[in-house]
Amino acid sequence: MQPHHSRAASCDGDAIRHDDEAAFNCHQKQSPHKDDKPWHSYDTVFLNAKAGMDGVDKEKVQKVVYEMSKGSRYFENEKRKEAVVEQRIDRLRSQACLITAAGLASLEKENPSLKGKPMAVGGLSMICTANYEARKFGVRAAMPGFIARKLCQDLIFVRPDFEKYSKYSELTRQVFREYDERFIARSMDEAYLDVTDICRERTISGAQVAEEIRHHVYEKTKLTCSAGVGPNRLLAKVCSDINKPNGQYVLPNERSAIMNFISALPIRKVSGIGKVTERMLKDVLGISTCGDLLQNRYMISALFSPISRDFFFSVGLAIGGSEPPQDEPRKSLSNERTFMATTDESFFSKKLEELAEALAVDMAKEGLQGRTLTLKLKTASFEVRTRAVSLHQYIFSKSDILLHASKLLKAEVPLSLRLIGLRLANFKGEMFACLSPSQRTLASYLNQNTSPYKTPGVTDICEYETMNSMPHRESSPKSIDQDNENEDLRLSFKAHVGRRLNLSYKSDGLQNPNYKHEDGQVVTSKRLDRDPLTHGTLQQSLLKPGETYLAGEEASIVLQRRGIDSCGSHFESKLCASWDSMEKPSTSLNVDALTCKAESEMGFRSSLLDSIGIEDQVAAESSTSILQIDRSTHVKSEATNLLQTSSFTWIEDFRCSVCGIEVPAELISIRQEHEDYHLAQLLQEESGGMGLWSNHNDSFQKQIGKRCLREESGTRRKLSKKDANCLPIDAYFVKNRFSP
DNA sequence: GCGGATCAC
DNA sequence: TATGGTGATCCGC
Numbered sequence: 001m002q003p004h005h006s007r008a009a010s011c012d013g014d015a016i017r018h019d020d021e022a023a024f025n026c027h028q029k030q031s032p033h034k035d036d037k038p039w040h041s042y043d044t045v046f047l048n049a050k051a052g053m054d055g056v057d058k059e060k061v062q063k064v065v066y067e068m069s070k071g072s073r074y075f076e077n078e079k080r081k082e083a084v085v086e087q088r089i090d091r092l093r094s095q096a097c098l099i100t101a102a103g104l105a106s107l108e109k110e111n112p113s114l115k116g117k118p119m120a121v122g123g124l125s126m127i128c129t130a131n132y133e134a135r136k137f138g139v140r141a142a143m144p145g146f147i148a149r150k151l152c153q154d155l156i157f158v159r160p161d162f163e164k165y166s167k168y169s170e171l172t173r174q175v176f177r178e179y180d181e182r183f184i185a186r187s188m189d190e191a192y193l194d195v196t197d198i199c200r201e202r203t204i205s206g207a208q209v210a211e212e213i214r215h216h217v218y219e220k221t222k223l224t225c226s227a228g229v230g231p232n233r234l235l236a237k238v239c240s241d242i243n244k245p246n247g248q249y250v251l252p253n254e255r256s257a258i259m260n261f262i263s264a265l266p267i268r269k270v271s272g273i274g275k276v277t278e279r280m281l282k283d284v285l286g287i288s289t290c291g292d293l294l295q296n297r298y299m300i301s302a303l304f305s306p307i308s309r310d311f312f313f314s315v316g317l318a319i320g321g322s323e324p325p326q327d328e329p330r331k332s333l334s335n336e337r338t339f340m341a342t343t344d345e346s347f348f349s350k351k352l353e354e355l356a357e358a359l360a361v362d363m364a365k366e367g368l369q370g371r372t373l374t375l376k377l378k379t380a381s382f383e384v385r386t387r388a389v390s391l392h393q394y395i396f397s398k399s400d401i402l403l404h405a406s407k408l409l410k411a412e413v414p415l416s417l418r419l420i421g422l423r424l425a426n427f428k429g430e431m432f433a434c435l436s437p438s439q440r441t442l443a444s445y446l447n448q449n450t451s452p453y454k455t456p457g458v459t460d461i462c463e464y465e466t467m468n469s470m471p472h473r474e475s476s477p478k479s480i481d482q483d484n485e486n487e488d489l490r491l492s493f494k495a496h497v498g499r500r501l502n503l504s505y506k507s508d509g510l511q512n513p514n515y516k517h518e519d520g521q522v523v524t525s526k527r528l529d530r531d532p533l534t535h536g537t538l539q540q541s542l543l544k545p546g547e548t549y550l551a552g553e554e555a556s557i558v559l560q561r562r563g564i565d566s567c568g569s570h571f572e573s574k575l576c577a578s579w580d581s582m583e584k585p586s587t588s589l590n591v592d593a594l595t596c597k598a599e600s601e602m603g604f605r606s607s608l609l610d611s612i613g614i615e616d617q618v619a620a621e622s623s624t625s626i627l628q629i630d631r632s633t634h635v636k637s638e639a640t641n642l643l644q645t646s647s648f649t650w651i652e653d654f655r656c657s658v659c660g661i662e663v664p665a666e667l668i669s670i671r672q673e674h675e676d677y678h679l680a681q682l683l684q685e686e687s688g689g690m691g692l693w694s695n696h697n698d699s700f701q702k703q704i705g706k707r708c709l710r711e712e713s714g715t716r717r718k719l720s721k722k723d724a725n726c727l728p729i730d731a732y733f734v735k736n737r738f739s740p
Numbered sequence: 741g742c743g744g745a746t747c748a749c
Numbered sequence: 750t751a752t753g754g755t756g757a758t759c760c761g762c
Contacts (some may be wrong), residue, residue, distance in 0.1 A: 068751090069752085072751080072752080073752095074751090074752050075752095078752095081745090084745090122753095124750090124751065125750095125751055125752065125753080126751090126752060126753050128753085141749085142749095142752085142753080143752080144751065144752040145751080145752090146750080146751050146752090147751090147752080186748085186749075187748085187749050188749090189749090190749080271747085271748070272746095272747070272748080273747090274746060274747050274748080275746085275747090276745080276746060276747090277746075277747085305759080305760075307758095307759070307760095308759085308760095328757095330756085331756075331757070331758095332755090332756065332757080333755085333756085334754085334755060334756075335754085335755090336753090336754060336755080337753095337754090338752095338753065338754085372741085372742095374742090374743095382752085384744075384745085385743080385744085386742080386743055386744075387742085387743080388741080388742055388743075389742095390741065390742090419753090419754095421754085421755095423755090423756090426741095
């Protein structure tokens with residue numbers, strides 16, 4: 001682990017400081033060599049390190065990519081987008097200055113002759129993936145074939161064969177299923193397994209499970225893979241990338257190991273942080289590692305949205321999902337085609353008809369109807385435009401799709417296009433199938449049978465030395481605190497680590513699910529994450545109410561800030577995360593394709609319970625306005641009266657008088673949701689004529705009990721008649737909001 | 741709700 | 750000569 005980390009750190013971090021290395025850093029706009037070596041300013045994703053690319057001559061890659069690209073329309077469009085990113089960076093920078101001023105201070109085995117030779121799946125216009133011999137030259141997925149060939153003269157192009165990939169993919173799944181029935185297939189060549197139970201039952205380590213799985217995959221397919229083992233999927237995923245191809249990495253299941261690991265981890269390694277986000281964080285705040293995310297938490301809090309901020313913080317805290325997979329319902333379905341750029345409107349019509357046809361077929365296959373149709377266009381200069389309509393009725397037929405798509409397109413012509421696409425969304429019935437993220441938070445909160453402040457087993461409490469024990473460069477929160485009298489900064493960290501191991505699987509080769517032939521024909525694979533085989537087995541509940549599965553450390557973190565902002569307004573912000581001891585111990589595995597690797601994740605699970613920032617307060621205050629939007633002010637005041645006359649109150653300011661759930665006053669948004677929940681129940685009872693919620697005399701307690709049980713099982717199935725009296729709160733709101 | 745953008749694979 | 754397709758999500762209107 002250490003060698004890996006030191007290598008990664010020097011790669012990413014040092015590039016900022018040393019001039020000679022800055023040559024490789026395309027973000028250094030003011031490089032003195034700019035005119036001599038113009039390719040240095042061409043920001044390309046192809047330089048981002050990918051497995052098997054150690055020792056690549058980056059200078060050469062960058063130069064070739066630049067030389068082959070410059071002057072093209074694509075290139076010009078990239079420059080345009082680059083300029084926009086620059087603007088965003090400038091804007092963030094100036095904001096940052098203000099804040100500071102304010103004191104806030106599978107192929108080879110079948111064709112042996114190809115073994116050991118550089119190969120790429122794809123053609124001259126685009127390649128899908130490349131083997132490790134090719135990667136040594138800088139060739140990689142998503143690179144145009146003509147550039148790849150320039151980098152590697154002897155590159156052998158092979159045609160994709162999705163039938164074959166599906167076959168092998170299914171074989172690997174058969175193996176995974178033996179270790180975790182409910183494994184998550186993220187694509188054809190990547191999967192997450194929860195191997196906690198296997199480890200415990202057989203008293204073996206995550207490493208052993210990973211070895212075993214990789215071995216079995218090889219036996220069955222003769223394909224190698226890589227794996228990573230860790231306490232949650234975020235970490236398992238990162239780990240699976242470390243020793244590929246054909247290797248594995250286990251992150252020790254200890255808090256110190258995890259914190260060391262995460263703090264040195266370059267942010268770009270984290271799934272969800274891409275080229276742009278990396279630049280934002282690096283150029284504005286100098287953040288390059290996940291540890292930096294916590295060091296800069298105040299600036300992040302001030303500069304980014306609550307959603308981004310919570311995401312960044314959870315990354316810095318190594319918090320990642322390890323809970324059972326969710327059967328996410330599909331939210332949209334689309335079809336798009338690229339062709340030679342043209343202005344020929346009869347050609348557009350022909351394409352549009354083909355697309356409408358294909359989309360109608362796909363919709364019919366899944367029995368879907370949608371009411372939002374989106375037309376996507378890419379101009380000859382690579383600019384992407386979308387145009388959407390939301391209809392009053394649901395559509396799915398070719399004729400309906402074509403009718404509305406044609407109207408959308410008509411408003412855009414004349415213009416030169418290289419791509420047309422159609423998408424349908426807002427499906428009929430989808431409001432019953434999904435819960436919004438915030439509601440999931442409430443659900444998970446209700447699932448706890450102890451107050452977050454009263455959970456037993458807290459063994460370790462440290463005041464922010466714990467955080468400072470992580471490597472950092474900048475001033476500690478304490479110094480900020482001292483510098484500004486208006487600030488009341490407090491950070492407490494109570495640590496306790498569970499034992500959930502996650503294994504993540506990722507193929508070393510095959511990656512992209514779709515591929516366009518040179519003749520323009522597109523081969524589309526099925527979305528394997530929708531594979532019915534991975535679904536429908538989620539009924540079984542892992543947790544039993546009232547049972548504590550893990551006696552151990554309890555962790556929670558509270559970031560709190562009070563003070564006066566630059567405008568003189570008082571504010572208070574707070575972030576609270578906790579690792580609950582209710583968590584059933586588990587292990588998750590991430591495995592990778594032509595090669596496979598297993599990693600062990602450290603076993604703690606945590607959830608951001610609450611985050612009330614400056615912006616959040618506004619959100620919390622307005623959260624009841626959902627009723628205004630939906631039903632009218634009159635109904636809202638009526639409902640509020642209902643709530644007031646229902647003897648609803650917070651006993652001792654933390655216990656709900658209706659259902660007994662304990663919610664500390666600090667968790668404002670959670671409380672708001674909880675109140676809304678009871679409010680909705682009252683409204684439901686008042687408007688019993690809706691027919692969705694049968695007349696009943698069940699106590700709130702009983703209803704919530706059912707709700708908890710259902711959600712605990714991890715299912716997101718459509719409501720059966722039996723469940724009619726357990727209509728999710730969101731279904732109630734959504735139904736009213738969208739009823740025509 | 742719309743449109744642009746980012747991200748993963 | 751030449752830079753993909755599908756789906757999700759977020760942000761700022």
